[in-house]
Amino acid sequence: xxxxxxxxxxxxxxxxxxxxxxxxxxxxxxxxxxxxxxxxxxxxxxxxxxxxxxxxxxxxxxxxxxxxxxxxxxxxxxxxxxxxxxxxxxxxxxxxxxxxxxxxxxxxxxxxxxxxxxxxxxxxxxxxxxxxxxxxxx
Numbered sequence: 001x002x003x004x005x006x007x008x009x010x011x012x013x014x015x016x017x018x019x020x021x022x023x024x025x026x027x028x029x030x031x032x033x034x035x036x037x038x039x040x041x042x043x044x045x046x047x048x049x050x051x052x053x054x055x056x057x058x059x060x061x062x063x064x065x066x067x068x069x070x071x072x073x074x075x076x077x078x079x080x081x082x083x084x085x086x087x088x089x090x091x092x093x094x095x096x097x098x099x100x101x102x103x104x105x106x107x108x109x110x111x112x113x114x115x116x117x118x119x120x121x122x123x124x125x126x127x128x129x130x131x132x133x134x135x136x137x138x
Contacts, residue, residue, distance in 0.1 A: 057129025060122045064114060073134040082110040087134040100127035 062071075068079030073087035085092050095103075104123045107113035114123065 054125070054129055054132060056122055057125035057127075058133070060118055060126045061129055061133075064117065065126070068111075073130075084111065087130055088136075093131065093135050097124065097127040097131070100130055 061069075066076075068076060068082060068084040069087055070076045070079060075084050075086055087093075092100075101120075101123045103111065104118065104126060105113060105115045118126070
């Protein structure tokens, strides 16, 4: 192992040419980092804000609602037996986000309350998700 270290240290030379290339490499590295940062900021800044809310709403839906309402919002056999509404229905889609949040928070009929399971932000995102994912397409 000492032989290798000796060879590396013997073959390593520091001279004016090496110093210039080190500086050039350092400048290129700084440029690449700055360019990457600008690209990331541009991508994040231009991303629609609703996408983050849809992600939270979608995740909350998949974790808590799919069992009864189904992935497509029309209801599972269990949900239909419990009379869970079709999320595409006019009755659901005419509800405001605040009304949906109220129902998620406190439950209604056979739907349990989620006030101890979901945060207020998750419930708001979930209400928006119900409208965006299951509302009528124009």
